[in-house]
Amino acid sequence: MKKKDFNVSVDCVIYGYDLKRLNIIVLKRVLRSRDTNEILIDDLKLPGNQIYHDEDFDEGAARIVKDLTGLNSIELHQFKAFGSPARISGEKDLLWFRHIKHPHTRVFTIAYYSLLKPYQTRLALERKEHARWYPIYEVGNMAYDHKQIVQESLEALRLKIKLQPNLIFQLLPAKFTMSQLMGLYEELYQIALDRRNFYKKINSLKYIVRLDEKQENVAHKPGILYMFSNDLFDQYWNKRNIISS
Amino acid sequence: MKKKDFNVSVDCVIYGYDLKRLNIIVLKRVLRSRDTNEILIDDLKLPGNQIYHDEDFDEGAARIVKDLTGLNSIELHQFKAFGSPARISGEKDLLWFRHIKHPHTRVFTIAYYSLLKPYQTRLALERKEHARWYPIYEVGNMAYDHKQIVQESLEALRLKIKLQPNLIFQLLPAKFTMSQLMGLYEELYQIALDRRNFYKKINSLKYIVRLDEKQENVAHKPGILYMFSNDLFDQYWNKRNIISS
DNA sequence: TGTTGATGTGTAACTGTTACACTAAACATT
């Protein structure tokens, strides 16, 4: 790359599960005409920022999560760098760059995802960009190539959780029922699971411990509560077979 | 990032299996003192380059492989971006930048790995950097953070092949014996496998077909030759279980 | 007290994994 007409940024796909649907945090991108006040752009983008001069990618991503949610020490997973020269070439994107920001430059972005509990999170709504949770399977077009970034983050997350199932509990409350865990698997992988087999499977995992408590105030038979133990996970988790069938 | 004092490059970890050891392509980095001709630096680095102004990461990586091996249409796998401000801070690295190249700037790199057959590959040795195959488990210190990049590429590759075992055949000749395939698994994962169980497992995979041929000119019982069928793989390959044990 | 709606549970067939030891084939050596 000869001329330095480009920027490097970090974008985050932040996941949350509200016990019904899988959501991500999106920001609003709105542009009004200065003259007519007509809305020229009104769509969604991912939280992201250019990284600072002496900042690591991981630090940049942590800063974005912190600014947005106030949460420190959230686990971040870098999954891919996006840098196609064409990634900012849509009509709206060019318009946005022309009216609001710097002249259009090539923008590389290092994409991250992270997992958190939406009901324990207050979004920093004071920002002009109006952050909100959005059901991931309902996101339509987004700014730039952010739709693609979301899609690839989902694939990366699904894969990651197959390999490190402990991560899924970052999306759940500390105490959860079997149905809630199963519902999350069904939502994340968009499949239907058999309840009896699921119970059997989970019961065989030593690191998910059954508590002596039940759900309260539900209008049906209350579920038994379980919790995930990180210590037991570390103790029991072993690598799987090398050659997959 | 406020000042644009940085560059973006692509580095490639190119794997080859010579039926004995797993190798990667490395380049020599040599610096001699202008006055005394004393060797100041003599170590190894990964093939890599800054990307062109209008070039995709994938294109940049393809260009590196092409320049080095003459091979087109090699599959490339982006696995991580490295961009820590400290990644170029070793004594030798700073020396190298000072004497030979630009003033030291922050360098981001998008790292790729790819798989090829070393015995079908002629390295472009005319380059001053003297490319060569190097057994991966014997690489010592490398320039910059390249040792770490190699290590992480290996982990990414091991994972990838667990999930997409078809890729492993890119490292083998079109016709191979069971022992060769098993040897590659043993080398890649640094484990010992049981031959009978391995044979049973492989025979159960419909996409690995037994040919009516044997090894020739070997000083022992010749092995039966097998080949991998991409078509059959696509037909039979299914996703595995969601919740890993 | 009955209705509603989600929870909790067992078995049998099947599939894949593990551990384990001897014979066969080709070439090399004498």
Add this chain to the structure above:
DNA sequence: AATGTTTAGTGTAACAGTTACACATCAACA
């Protein structure tokens, strides 16, 4: 021609995990 060397090829039994499948239970509410 006989022998040695080296690697290839093969089966079984115990075990572990996966699948498919139907009915009784409990809490809230009307």
